[in-house]
Amino acid sequence: MIILITGASHTGKTLLAQRLLEKLNYPYMSIDHLKMGLIRSGKTDLTACDDEKMTEYIWPVVREIIKTAIENMQNLIIEGCYVPFDWRRGFDESYLPSIRFICLAMTDEYIDAHFEEIKAHASDIETRQDDSDCTAGQLKKDNRLFTEGFKAAGEQIVLIRENYEESISGLLD
Numbered sequence: 001m002i003i004l005i006t007g008a009s010h011t012g013k014t015l016l017a018q019r020l021l022e023k024l025n026y027p028y029m030s031i032d033h034l035k036m037g038l039i040r041s042g043k044t045d046l047t048a049c050d051d052e053k054m055t056e057y058i059w060p061v062v063r064e065i066i067k068t069a070i071e072n073m074q075n076l077i078i079e080g081c082y083v084p085f086d087w088r089r090g091f092d093e094s095y096l097p098s099i100r101f102i103c104l105a106m107t108d109e110y111i112d113a114h115f116e117e118i119k120a121h122a123s124d125i126e127t128r129q130d131d132s133d134c135t136a137g138q139l140k141k142d143n144r145l146f147t148e149g150f151k152a153a154g155e156q157i158v159l160i161r162e163n164y165e166e167s168i169s170g171l172l173d
Helices: 013-024 031-040 051-071 108-120 136-152 164-172
Strands: 002-007 028-030 076-079 099-106 158-160
Touching: 002 013, 002 051, 002 136, 013 028, 013 076, 013 099, 013 164, 028 031, 031 051, 051 076, 099 108, 099 136, 099 164, 108 136, 158 164
Parallel strands: 002 076, 002 099, 028 076, 099 158
Antiparallel strands: none
16 A cells, blocks of 8 residues: 655644554655755755756656555555646556545644644654745645645545644544
8 A cells, every 4th residue: 555645845744654654564755855865966956945846857756666666565655745736647547546645735724723833843753954934824825736736636635624633533544
């Protein structure tokens, strides 16, 4: 089984992946780690700020990792924001039953009510070097982009409206 977790920054993707790792004993891969490895090794001229171009660049690699894991009957959790809205197009029907897709998104109201809490938990699993660009306005914009894009592609969204823990509790079963 492949568990593919995506969503905007600060939605708890890495926390969910960590909890699933602990519960299921599946390894997990951070797309951010792959991204930074490619950037730091000089294999791309893209930067950490080139989100749209990075998705186009990195997704084919991630997609083929997923296919290989499925073909080898390996379990894997993959998390990160670099998943295109039309991600399913890269797989024929034989792969899709082996992929559990999860997109996390927060509502504007949740961000307004919990912004300081969101910021306080930003480094729960990984230490963020510079989080100064995280503003309530940017979070709202990013979450709307993910919600609208994946909904338009026919995907289900786990919408965090009031309580993060309650919103993800069913995903851990």
